Amino acid sequence: MTVSVRPMWDALLKPRTVAVLGVSPTHETLGNHFLRGLLAFGYPGSIYPIHPTAREFEGLKTYESVRDTPSAVDYAYVALPSTAVREALNTKPNHVHFAQVVASGFGETADGQALEEELLRQARRTGTRILGPNCLGTYSPRGHLTFLNNVSSDTGCIGIMSQSGGLTIDIIRQGAALGLSFSAVVSLGNSIDVEPSDLLQCYLSDDATRVIGIYLEDVKDGQRFYRTLRDARGSKPIVLLVGGQTRWGQKAAQSHTGALATSSRVWHGLARQTGTLLVETFDEFLAALVGFQYWKPHMAKVTRRVALVGNGGGTSVLMADYLARRGLIVAPFGSETMVSLTAIQLPPGSSIANPVDLPAGTFRLNEGRIVGQVLKTILTKERLDAILLHVNAAAIGEFTQQSDQIIEQAMQSASNAVQLNDAHFGVVYRTSEGDRSSQDRSVENYPVFREMSQAGNALFSIAQYERFLEWVLEFRR
Amino acid sequence: MDSEQRWLSEPESKQLVQQFGIPVPKGQVIAPFQESPMLPPDLPFPCVVKIISPQVVHKSEVQGVRLNVLDTGSLHAAMRTMEQDAAMQGYTIRGFLVEEMVEGDVEILVGSVVDPRFGPIITLGMGGVYVEVLDDVVSRICPVSPYDVVDMIDELRGSPLIKGTTRGQPGWPLAPFVHAVMRIGGPHGLLFTSGHTIREFEINPLLLHHGQIIALDVRCRITKEAPSP
Numbered sequence: 252m253t254v255s256v257r258p259m260w261d262a263l264l265k266p267r268t269v270a271v272l273g274v275s276p277t278h279e280t281l282g283n284h285f286l287r288g289l290l291a292f293g294y295p296g297s298i299y300p301i302h303p304t305a306r307e308f309e310g311l312k313t314y315e316s317v318r319d320t321p322s323a324v325d326y327a328y329v330a331l332p333s334t335a336v337r338e339a340l341n342t343k344p345n346h347v348h349f350a351q352v353v354a355s356g357f358g359e360t361a362d363g364q365a366l367e368e369e370l371l372r373q374a375r376r377t378g379t380r381i382l383g384p385n386c387l388g389t390y391s392p393r394g395h396l397t398f399l400n401n402v403s404s405d406t407g408c409i410g411i412m413s414q415s416g417g418l419t420i421d422i423i424r425q426g427a428a429l430g431l432s433f434s435a436v437v438s439l440g441n442s443i444d445v446e447p448s449d450l451l452q453c454y455l456s457d458d459a460t461r462v463i464g465i466y467l468e469d470v471k472d473g474q475r476f477y478r479t480l481r482d483a484r485g486s487k488p489i490v491l492l493v494g495g496q497t498r499w500g501q502k503a504a505q506s507h508t509g510a511l512a513t514s515s516r517v518w519h520g521l522a523r524q525t526g527t528l529l530v531e532t533f534d535e536f537l538a539a540l541v542g543f544q545y546w547k548p549h550m551a552k553v554t555r556r557v558a559l560v561g562n563g564g565g566t567s568v569l570m571a572d573y574l575a576r577r578g579l580i581v582a583p584f585g586s587e588t589m590v591s592l593t594a595i596q597l598p599p600g601s602s603i604a605n606p607v608d609l610p611a612g613t614f615r616l617n618e619g620r621i622v623g624q625v626l627k628t629i630l631t632k633e634r635l636d637a638i639l640l641h642v643n644a645a646a647i648g649e650f651t652q653q654s655d656q657i658i659e660q661a662m663q664s665a666s667n668a669v670q671l672n673d674a675h676f677g678v679v680y681r682t683s684e685g686d687r688s689s690q691d692r693s694v695e696n697y698p699v700f701r702e703m704s705q706a707g708n709a710l711f712s713i714a715q716y717e718r719f720l721e722w723v724l725e726f727r728r
Numbered sequence: 729m730d731s732e733q734r735w736l737s738e739p740e741s742k743q744l745v746q747q748f749g750i751p752v753p754k755g756q757v758i759a760p761f762q763e764s765p766m767l768p769p770d771l772p773f774p775c776v777v778k779i780i781s782p783q784v785v786h787k788s789e790v791q792g793v794r795l796n797v798l799d800t801g802s803l804h805a806a807m808r809t810m811e812q813d814a815a816m817q818g819y820t821i822r823g824f825l826v827e828e829m830v831e832g833d834v835e836i837l838v839g840s841v842v843d844p845r846f847g848p849i850i851t852l853g854m855g856g857v858y859v860e861v862l863d864d865v866v867s868r869i870c871p872v873s874p875y876d877v878v879d880m881i882d883e884l885r886g887s888p889l890i891k892g893t894t895r896g897q898p899g900w901p902l903a904p905f906v907h908a909v910m911r912i913g914g915p916h917g918l919l920f921t922s923g924h925t926i927r928e929f930e931i932n933p934l935l936l937h938h939g940q941i942i943a944l945d946v947r948c949r950i951t952k953e954a955p956s957p
Binding site: 470472474505506511513517519521523524722 | 837839841843845846849851853866867868872875876879883928930932947
């Protein structure tokens, strides 16, 4: 262990020095790609390309081995074949803090088991913490560290760990399209050394990380993982997606219980015990993260009453059913509210009960600002926990010139109307052609979902979390 | 290492849960009929008689249980039949457990297995021996807190049956049941402090009667060596 005032995880999230193992001056390698990406991302520290013979690479001085670098290495990106990894990382103690090993062919194969054990034994001796193997890399905007091109350099609040490399790319790309902004994304692969529990502790203590997203396929130290979550007592929302649940069976159990205590029941139990938000699909995973990024959980009440406003009656009715199955109520408004809404004199075809249906012809009134007016009226009379604005852009485009501007104004006026209210506010923006991911949504302070179900899942997750917080407060656990 | 594990007999298992404050029916162990056809004088009729056999984990599957036995004559007949069945099917009967008949409202399974990743898992299931049919089951990682146990009960579809709140009834105290689950899967529960390394454990059924509990059948599989400190 290194004795230093610098927190251990800084070497990963804000590395001062990065070594790249597996660069080649003659042909294209993963190492080359990583190093160029690092330069393009504006990494400010020292980069040490490692190559046995080349003198320089991309204008940087190369070193024959990672042992020869002038300073200790905070982060080593190791893009070497599995058989070459151990020898390449055989350094004096505390020379390499974190080594991210990309190659597969370790413990997941029969031949690789010995390689894995040797690598781990050596890492314990040298004090190097291994990330992976069988992973892609680490994205840490605050450290200008990345393994993908064209990623945001803004430090966000979402901390991600994933045992699938491919999924980390989906999380970063699809997440960005939904407005997610990351404090860090770490691909953990087989997690032979740095385990999910370690990174969980890192994110729990990291000030930049407000929300944690975890994709797991296996957790070797399940009891520690459980205790870490339990001790956190819901201090940060944690969204958990577990792959391969159906694969784990109880072997050699002869009691009834053995057949009943299935893996999915155990994960569900863990979620209930710790306030972790266990989701079933990738889409739910992203939706929940989006909700937690934009919405502040209510401390003294659990989200339950929802207002739906938008164009597209059928979609709203289906959505009301969807929410009801998750314990969220789209309840009819009170009579006072109805009187006030009637006074606005919306055109025929509009419906002012909850859900509020504003067909395209209504939606375009006041260049779309009618939406804000309706919401403001509702909020003076109703106590609501959440408000969803549903925009079917295609339908508005069919009947309206300059529909983009109208929609923009509608969303803006709605967001203004809900500003002083603590209800969770989100927009569901549906369109048949393209999507709005190309637009810069970072200026908006509310989430924009692509489907009603995403918004519903986000609300469901935050309601579950609020219920857990209430529980923690009630019992002061 | 399955070879080093064994099932405790039902009287041993029941003694274990009794040590942890979970009541079991009054009863006694009697020798096989062939060895000693004399019955002790103070048997509780009507009674239940069950075989004690190291080879049989699920006694009802081999007709190793007789309910509502009314007198010594019927008891003798039941024991003889069960011994004949055992001889034909090739398992040994070490003796019989004769217990008072107990009736109640609701049968529940309370079980535990050791998950390779999470350690002991505690499971509650409605319906006792019909637990697989009803599939109303919840699990938690141990050790559990009393809040976890209350939450488990709330998650069961059959929770009004446990609480006694069906059809507008006011309900009865939940504490005896919650405490029983805690004495199994809580931090100081049987799974952690029994002195055995418990691999599998099951009370099935645990009978509830107006909030009071009694363990009608208990199974426990242990590892033979001493538990690691």
